[in-house]
Every structure is written in structure tokens, then in C-alpha cells.
Amino acid sequence: MNDRAWVATRKGLFRLQRSPDGWRIAQISFLGEPVSMVLPPVAAGPHRGRMLAALNLGHFGTKVHASDDAGATWHEVTTPTYPEQPAGAAGPAWKLQQIWSLEAAGGTLWAGTLPGGLFRSDNFGQSWQLVRSLWDQPERAEWFGGGYDVPGIHSICPHPGRPDELLLAVSCGGVWHTGDGAQTWKLRTQGLRATYMPLERADDGRIQDPHRIERCAARPEVVWCQHHNGIWRSADDALHWQEITAAPGSSFGFAVAVHPSDPGAAWFVPAVADQCRVPKDGALVVNRTRDGGETFEAQRQGLPQADCYDLVYRHGLIVAPDGQSLLMGSSGGGLWATFNGGERWQTLPLRLPPIYALRFG
Amino acid sequence: MARVVFTPQLRRFTETPEVQTSATVLRQALESAFEANPRLRGYVFDDQAHVRANVVIFIDGQRCDDRTRLDQTLRADSTVHVLQALSGG
Numbered sequence: 001m002n003d004r005a006w007v008a009t010r011k012g013l014f015r016l017q018r019s020p021d022g023w024r025i026a027q028i029s030f031l032g033e034p035v036s037m038v039l040p041p042v043a044a045g046p047h048r049g050r051m052l053a054a055l056n057l058g059h060f061g062t063k064v065h066a067s068d069d070a071g072a073t074w075h076e077v078t079t080p081t082y083p084e085q086p087a088g089a090a091g092p093a094w095k096l097q098q099i100w101s102l103e104a105a106g107g108t109l110w111a112g113t114l115p116g117g118l119f120r121s122d123n124f125g126q127s128w129q130l131v132r133s134l135w136d137q138p139e140r141a142e143w144f145g146g147g148y149d150v151p152g153i154h155s156i157c158p159h160p161g162r163p164d165e166l167l168l169a170v171s172c173g174g175v176w177h178t179g180d181g182a183q184t185w186k187l188r189t190q191g192l193r194a195t196y197m198p199l200e201r202a203d204d205g206r207i208q209d210p211h212r213i214e215r216c217a218a219r220p221e222v223v224w225c226q227h228h229n230g231i232w233r234s235a236d237d238a239l240h241w242q243e244i245t246a247a248p249g250s251s252f253g254f255a256v257a258v259h260p261s262d263p264g265a266a267w268f269v270p271a272v273a274d275q276c277r278v279p280k281d282g283a284l285v286v287n288r289t290r291d292g293g294e295t296f297e298a299q300r301q302g303l304p305q306a307d308c309y310d311l312v313y314r315h316g317l318i319v320a321p322d323g324q325s326l327l328m329g330s331s332g333g334g335l336w337a338t339f340n341g342g343e344r345w346q347t348l349p350l351r352l353p354p355i356y357a358l359r360f361g
Numbered sequence: 362m363a364r365v366v367f368t369p370q371l372r373r374f375t376e377t378p379e380v381q382t383s384a385t386v387l388r389q390a391l392e393s394a395f396e397a398n399p400r401l402r403g404y405v406f407d408d409q410a411h412v413r414a415n416v417v418i419f420i421d422g423q424r425c426d427d428r429t430r431l432d433q434t435l436r437a438d439s440t441v442h443v444l445q446a447l448s449g450g
Binding site (some may be wrong): 048058059060061063076081083084085090093094095096316 | 370371374375402404405407408409411413415416421443446
């Protein structure tokens with residue numbers, strides 16, 4: 001699906017439709033309410049056509065709504081809920097703060113949350129179960145917040161050919177793999193490095209901050225990572241990570257978009273540095289590689305090149321199945337589109353609320 | 362009978378019946394309201410059945426600072442207001 005996209009924002013969910021003139025807003029849902037994540041209509045399987053939106057109501061907590069008609073109407077479904085917290089349990093309170101990631105695979109829904117719990121639903125949100133096999137990992141005691149006060153799961157990457165296999169990423173808690181339908185989990189962080197930690201813990205997998213990970217759909221063993229300390233790539237399903245150092249300007253950022261069929265192609269949006277999270281010199285740039293990270297090109301055409309201070313957060317950069325159409329949204333509400341892989345971008349004439357997530361589909 | 366009244370702000374999400382209850386402590390009174398509309402529970406309570414951080418409860422005009430025990434005594438003519446705190450935007 002290359003001609004429909006969803007923009008989850010601080011003040012509502014916007015459906016975009018592509019026409020010969022470009023993207024336009026076709027529908028608005030939950031106007032005024034924070035929508036932290038959206039799952040576009042599922043393409044296949046028992047829940048084909050159904051979609052979800054995760055709200056994060058300022059007063060009344062997280063809520064989940066489902067739609068069977070592409071967002072024309074919605075109804076509330078069950079919200080994932082943490083079980084009763086045992087007395088004296090260490091770590092963050094067992095209270096749902098936010099749904100940060102939503103994926104569907106093989107009839108199962110997966111929801112990644114703050115404060116770090118993974119939930120699954122096998123009936124499209126009528127009920128949810130906390131995945132205790134991950135929540136009860138002793139390594140979770142070392143996790144800490146990255147961007148929020150508590151840890152969170154922001155990336156869930158089902159393997160397209162193996163329904164029992166998932167990769168997920170935690171800020172800050174590393175990259176985790178299951179190959180048995182979430183019964184057991186292993187850290188997969190070899191090669192990642194955390195310079196924000198004491199030197200003796202820089203290689204500790206439990207505290208890595210992968211800002212975002214994404215698979216190549218056609219070559220799912222290839223995984224790209226925008227990490228707090230730079231860019232990494234794995235060619236063996238995250239068993240080993242190789243650092244990519246060729247990105248021009250800066251390798252600090254949050255988002256990564258991976259070409260759906262070319263495992264060597266990916267896009268990143270650099271900011272100055274950890275301590276200065278704005279575009280360098282006020283000029284918005286997208287860095288693209290097409291050779292696995294050996295070289296990059298800095299895409300600037302059509303992007304603001306002066307007085308721009310937008311930050312593109314984790315879920316703010318996406319590529320469509322055609323590999324050519326991308327959307328980029330910022331925490332300042334800016335929205336940009338390209339139809340040729342970023343050779344030329346265009347600024348959409350919209351003033352949106354802060355953008356939390358973009359999805360095609 | 363004590364009375365439990367919910368902020369009209371909640372009506373855009375779920376039904377908010379005004380409840381008359383014979384409960385004599387706050388948590389029981391809230392549970393009576395949740396029986397009338399079970400979905401209300403998740404809007405007022407968090408996962409651990411504590412009052413949400415940005416919800417505030419008044420009993421006869423007095424704000425309840427306790428969010429966990431909810432064992433405040435109600436009179437037969439008490440009014441409980443469940444409101445949104447003025448946080449967020």
C-alpha cells in the first residue's frame with residue numbers, strides 16, 4: 001500500500017491519501033487526543049482489514065480503539081494491563097504508561113509499552129497477556145529509561161517467513177530475539193557499544209540504547225539500527241552488529257527506514273548530537289546509503305536548508321513497499337514526502353501537531 | 362445514600378452514570394459506579410487499582426490526596442466528585 005498513510009500525533013490521527021497532486025488529509029480521528037501509535041489495516045489473515053489506534057489520554061490513561069472500516073468508525077477494545085505488582089518488586093511500577101509499538105504477525109498482535117512490557121493478543125485486542133518470559137528476565141533489572149523516565153519497547157520486528165520469530169528493541173535495554181513464539185528470549189547485541197556508560201560497561205548488552213531497529217522485508221536477516229551512539233547493521237538476524245561510520249555530518253539520530261527489497265539501502269535523519277538534538281546548521285538532511293553503509297549521500301533537495309530545528313523521532317521516517325515513496329514527520333509537526341527515494345523531497349503544506357508515528361498501509 | 366458524580370469530560374469516551382450508593386468508604390463507592398459501567402474503571406484507576414495520577418477525587422468538596430488506600434469514610438449524604446486534574450494540554 002503506497003497511496004495511504006497514517007499520521008499519529010499529539011492531537012489526533014490523520015489519514016493521508018495520495019493523489020496526482022501529492023498527499024492530502026482525507027480523514028481525522030480522535031481530534032484533540034494524543035495518539036501514540038497506530039497499526040494500519042492488517043493486510044492478510046483472520047483479522048484482515050482491521051486496524052488499531054493507541055491513545056494516551058492525558059488524564060485517563062492509555063486506551064486502545066479498533067476500526068473495521070479504515071478509520072471511518074472506531075470502537076474501544078481492551079487495554080493491555082499489567083498484573084498486580086508483587087510487594088517489594090524492583091524497577092518501575094507495573095503500570096502501563098504508553099503503547100510505543102504495535103505490530104501484527106500471523107494472527108497475533110504485539111504491543112510494546114512503557115515501562116518495558118511486551119503484550120500479545122490473539123483476538124485482535126479483545127484481551128491481552130503480558131509476555132512474562134520477557135518481563136521476568138533477570139536482565140530487565142538493568143534496563144533504564146531512554147527518552148522517558150522508564151524503559152520502553154519501541155521496535156517490534158516479526159520475521160516475515162517465520163511466525164514464531166521476533167526481534168525487538170528496548171530503550172534502554174538492548175535487542176532481544178525469540179525463535180519460539182516468545183517462550184524464551186536471548187539478547188542480540190554483540191558489536192553494539194554504549195559510550196554513555198562507564199567504559200567497563202560499554203559492551204553490556206542489557207543497557208544498549210537502540211533508538212530504532214528495522215528489518216529488510218525481502219532479506220529479513222538484514223537488520224539496521226539507529227543507536228544512541230551511531231548506526232549499526234547486522235546481516236545475520238542481529239547475532240552480530242557492524243558499526244557504520246560513513247554517514248556525513250552526524251550519525252546521531254532516532255529513525256531509520258530500510259528499503260523493502262534492497263538490503264543495502266536505508267535512510268537516516270541526523271541531528272547534531274546527543275546534547276543538541278536539532279539539524280546541523282538549521283538544515284534538514286536525510287542520509288541515504290545504497291551500498292550497505294559504505295557510502296552515503298546527503299539528501300537536501302526540497303528540504304528546508306535554513307532556520308529549521310525539527311527533530312525526527314523514532315517512528316517519524318517510513319518507506320512504502322514501492323521503495324521509492326517516503327514520509328518524514330517531526331516532533332515539531334513538519335511533514336515531508338518524496339516519491340523517488342529522496343532525490344527530491346517536498347514539504348507538505350500542513351501545520352500538524354507534534355508527530356509521534358507514521359505508517360503506510 | 363452517597364452520590365458519585367463523574368466529570369462530564371469523560372462522556373466523550375464512555376458513559377458516566379450518576380450513582381447513588383450505600384457504600385460507607387470511598388473505594389466501595391467507586392466500585393458501585395464501576396458495576397454500572399465496567400469500562401469506567403480503567404479511566405479512573407491504573408493497573409494497580411490506584412487513582413490515576415491526573416485524576417482527582419473530592420469528597421464533599423475536600424480533595425483526597427491518598428490515591429492508593431481509598432478508605433475515606435463517606436456519610437449517607439456525601440457527594441464524591443471524580444474530576445480530571447488540571448494537567449496535560
